[in-house]
Amino acid sequence: MDLLRDSSNQYGIFYPLQSFSKNLAIDFRRIPILIETNEEKGMEALKTFANSISDTVVEMKEAERVHIHIAGVFVNNFVNHLFSLSDDYLSKNNMDFNLLKPLILQTVEKLNFWETR
Numbered sequence: 349m350d351l352l353r354d355s356s357n358q359y360g361i362f363y364p365l366q367s368f369s370k371n372l373a374i375d376f377r378r379i380p381i382l383i384e385t386n387e388e389k390g391m392e393a394l395k396t397f398a399n400s401i402s403d404t405v406v407e408m409k410e411a412e413r414v415h416i417h418i419a420g421v422f423v424n425n426f427v428n429h430l431f432s433l434s435d436d437y438l439s440k441n442n443m444d445f446n447l448l449k450p451l452i453l454q455t456v457e458k459l460n461f462w463e464t465r
Contacts, residue, residue, distance in 0.1 A: 349384065349410060360385030360394050363413060364402075367424050380404040382413055 352359035363382040366374065381398040383405060385391045391407070398405040408416070431452075435445040 358390045376401045377403050382408040
């Protein structure tokens with residue numbers, strides 16, 4: 349927001365909370381979009397646009413986005429790194445990582461039943 353402040357009277361942030369991959373199609377309706385603007389008029393326009401493509405739109409200040417970004421790194425990047433470590437470990441022992449995929453998918457599906465505080 350600080351960078352935008354110097355270049356325009358009206359500015360905002362449109363932050364899809366998602367990791368994008370070149371060859372993977374994404375359903376934007378399922379992606380939370382975090383938004384922030386410097387004025388209410390801009391907020392309504394940004395909210396309208398975000399709601400047209402996502403089912404989850406949240407107004408969120410930069411300080412909060414920092415926290416959600418860090419948590420996103422934990423649940424995305426670290427998990428991907430663990431997958432890579434597991435694949436390396438199994439490869440060294442002549443085993444197939446694909447055998448773990450049902451376990452991984454079941455673990456992720458359990459999140460639908462996991463209650464947060």
